[in-house]
Amino acid sequence: MDFPIFHLEFLGNRMLIAITAIIHVLINHPLAVGAYPLITLLEWWGLRKGEPAWDKLAYRIVFIVFIITTTVGALTGVGIWLTTSLVAPFAIGSLLRVFFWGWFAEWLVFISEVGLIMAYYLTWKRFATPRLKRLHVAIGATLSAFSWLTMALIVAILGFMMNSGAWTQDKSLWSAMFNPLYLPQLAFRTPYSMFTAGLFVWFCIFFVTKRDDPIRPRAVRLVAIWTLAWLPLVVLGALWYWRSVPAAMQANANVALLTQAFSQWHGMFIKIIGYTVAVVAVMALIGAVRPRALPRYALLVPFVLSIWLLGHFERVREFIRKPYVIADYMYANGVRVSALPVYQRDGILPYATYSAVKQATAANALVAGHEVFMLTCSRCHTTAGMNNVITKFEHLYGREPWDHEALVGFIQGMHLTRTYMPPFPGNEAEASALATYLRSLQPPAPAVSAAPAVLTANR
Numbered sequence: 001m002d003f004p005i006f007h008l009e010f011l012g013n014r015m016l017i018a019i020t021a022i023i024h025v026l027i028n029h030p031l032a033v034g035a036y037p038l039i040t041l042l043e044w045w046g047l048r049k050g051e052p053a054w055d056k057l058a059y060r061i062v063f064i065v066f067i068i069t070t071t072v073g074a075l076t077g078v079g080i081w082l083t084t085s086l087v088a089p090f091a092i093g094s095l096l097r098v099f100f101w102g103w104f105a106e107w108l109v110f111i112s113e114v115g116l117i118m119a120y121y122l123t124w125k126r127f128a129t130p131r132l133k134r135l136h137v138a139i140g141a142t143l144s145a146f147s148w149l150t151m152a153l154i155v156a157i158l159g160f161m162m163n164s165g166a167w168t169q170d171k172s173l174w175s176a177m178f179n180p181l182y183l184p185q186l187a188f189r190t191p192y193s194m195f196t197a198g199l200f201v202w203f204c205i206f207f208v209t210k211r212d213d214p215i216r217p218r219a220v221r222l223v224a225i226w227t228l229a230w231l232p233l234v235v236l237g238a239l240w241y242w243r244s245v246p247a248a249m250q251a252n253a254n255v256a257l258l259t260q261a262f263s264q265w266h267g268m269f270i271k272i273i274g275y276t277v278a279v280v281a282v283m284a285l286i287g288a289v290r291p292r293a294l295p296r297y298a299l300l301v302p303f304v305l306s307i308w309l310l311g312h313f314e315r316v317r318e319f320i321r322k323p324y325v326i327a328d329y330m331y332a333n334g335v336r337v338s339a340l341p342v343y344q345r346d347g348i349l350p351y352a353t354y355s356a357v358k359q360a361t362a363a364n365a366l367v368a369g370h371e372v373f374m375l376t377c378s379r380c381h382t383t384a385g386m387n388n389v390i391t392k393f394e395h396l397y398g399r400e401p402w403d404h405e406a407l408v409g410f411i412q413g414m415h416l417t418r419t420y421m422p423p424f425p426g427n428e429a430e431a432s433a434l435a436t437y438l439r440s441l442q443p444p445a446p447a448v449s450a451a452p453a454v455l456t457a458n459r
């Protein structure tokens, strides 16, 4: 283990990554992946019909999409690299090694995508003759393909982190890319991007056209049909994905608790997809048949639902992967599964580059305990902020001074009953030091007799 330890006390490391990554996905899927093909379709439709009104509409929408994708979208994309490299450099390091050529390709595709976005937006007005206009539509189509390809490459890595599949044996890039969750997840994300793009563009139409603009109902109808057309694929993709996950997880799950919690998560997930699909289906049908009937605020409901669902989907994906950051290979605290026995025998401190002490002893218990906490718990817990470990222990052992042995016992067996946590990667002396450190952070128990008196006095 050779990394400095980054720790965000209030928000927690997990939340930092989650916020950045979820904002990124919420922009990437509906806008970069979904909206560019839809906008290109609007542009092409205008060209085919010989009606400049479509072109004008598409241009106004592409402006919004261009601004958002190249600012918040691009920044949060880089932000994922920054935050994950800070919090889990070991995991990023492994992923870079496994997916070296995949990531290399992704980088080329991404650079091309950015170039194409620039070209598509900046040449829009200049490419005015029919011949150039056709070329412009072709740029839009290529951009759409590249945006999808970027996602398609990244999804391979996301699937891999959940189920590393045959890679565990053969260590080949091919097995890593085509992990068991890859195609099902791609089959869900692709139509989902298109469908949320439909809702987004639909919403935009209300802002970029006047109420009595004749293009408005016609555009609403086209976009409603687009949204409706992707819906069955969303459902099929979700079902395929849903079926692929439990089988993969059951292989890791040896305790019923996880399976139960897991199936509840998924039951809810599927239910919410069901509601969202139903609401959107009804709205899109109305939009296709009577495009003037729906006011703009009515669109907020399916839009918010589907965006929330996408965020939730990412959260579930992250949660069910626990205790691993890379399935069966590396725990979320950065310990490789194969290195665990060594750490449990020798302790983790002798192997940690950035630790004030190299061994836990009775004399340095507090310092060593803090280092052990940073190394083995801090990726997921704080001691005063989000997912605060002190409050967790309070819930378990109450507010009376905690029993040292009970804490040591918990630490050494925590993975057995709470399978979302990795096994403690340290030896007996380090578990004891960690317990000492945690006990030092326990808030003093309320004085039983004095507290009510103070309360009464204050009243």
Ligand code: HEC
Pocket (backbone or CB within 6 Å): 322, 323, 324, 332, 333, 373, 376, 377, 378, 379, 380, 381, 387, 389, 392, 393, 395, 396, 411, 414, 418, 420, 421, 422, 424
């Ligand atoms: C992979 C991330 C991860 C790591 C690493 C991790 N935990 Fe946890 N831990 C969790 C999650 C998630 C929960 C459940 C949070 C909740 O209540 O929703 C949890 C819950 C707990 C609880 C409460 C258990 C209960 O049944 O109420 C304690 C105590 C705890 N962790 C201690 C630790 C200690 C000590 C370490 C380090 C040795 C550690 N955890 C490492 C993720 C982790």
